[in-house]
Amino acid sequence: MRAEGKNSPVDVFLTVDTVRMTRAKEMGLLQPIESETLEARIPSYLQDDDNQWFAFSQRARILFYDKTDVANPPASYQDLAKPEYANMICIRSSSNVYTQNITAALVAHLGEEAAGDWAKGVVNNFARDPQGGDTDQLRGIASGECDIAMSNTYYFARILRKGDNTITEDDIANIGWVFPNQNDFGAHMNISGAGVAAHAPNRENAIKFLEYLTSEQAQKYF
Incomplete structure (x- = not known):
């Protein structure tokens, strides 16, 4: 995605692990978005502070x-x-x-x-x-x-x-x-997350897809 730059055909970046999501943001591969659906359905602690990525499942x-x-x-x-x-x-x-x-x-x-x-x-x-x-x-x-x-x-x-x-x-x-460490910091948690690509050619549809991932139907696959 970084090598392709503005010519990248990617609309959505989907992966596991908060570190990978954070790296994608730091590399400029994502863009901030606004979505009332995502804000309503995903807790704030499972969102990037700048709304560049959102978590859709935890493990x-x-x-x-x-x-x-x-x-x-x-x-x-x-x-x-x-x-x-x-x-x-x-x-x-x-x-x-x-x-x-x-x-x-x-x-x-x-x-x-x-x-x-x-x-x-x-x-x-x-x-x-x-x-x-x-x-x-x-x-x-x-x-x-x-x-x-x-x-x-x-x-x-x-x-x-x-x-x-x-x-x-x-x-x-x-x-x-x-489930270890129940007497102190608890079991280690991680996520699967996604964000809209920085140069997404279909930005609005990409946002709709992220919103779909929060639906009951899509969550069954997670």
């Missing part, structure tokens, strides 16, 4: 565990670094934006030094080298490769709704979950 990054093998599941992200969970944890690569975001959140909550110590503790507790996407972490629990994993909520919801060729109904029943 929590939570902990999943094997009910059979984990008698005392971790209650917080910090717990993942405890020695009692050695050789139990599956997680995505540090190059993944979800892993980077939860790490950045812990830096903000705990401080850089404590977050660094946490990361080292989690690495020490790996059941396997980081690999795959969020669904692969849940598959790791089902296969017995690991006992604890971190995933966005909707990946598990997708398995419940559509099933998975490698995860049986018994596997699903044996997977428990924890």
Whole structure:
């Protein structure tokens, strides 16, 4: 979009993650818009201050565990670094934006030094080298490769709704979950969001599309 500049055919920029939305704004890829529908349907804390992007769904990054093998599941992200969970944890690569975001959140909550110590503790507790996407972490629990994993909520919801060729109904029943840090800063949340492209050739229709994304019909897909 940046390379195409004014010749860009893009009307709507749609992506996951607040960082990506913020970067798009900083790069000048979006434009402010006015919409009474968006203002009415989307809380202010899920909007850009300048109305250049809006969130259309939220997801929590939570902990999943094997009910059979984990008698005392971790209650917080910090717990993942405890020695009692050695050789139990599956997680995505540090190059993944979800892993980077939860790490950045812990830096903000705990401080850089404590977050660094946490990361080292989690690495020490790996059941396997980081690999795959969020669904692969849940598959790791089902296969017995690991006992604890971190995933966005909707990946598990997708398995419940559509099933998975490698995860049986018994596997699903044996997977428990924890919304961590309920005694302090709570589970880490992120969004899917969108904004109108800076040089959108169909600006008004782009706004209408964003408004549609807040409708009951469209929200079913989120």
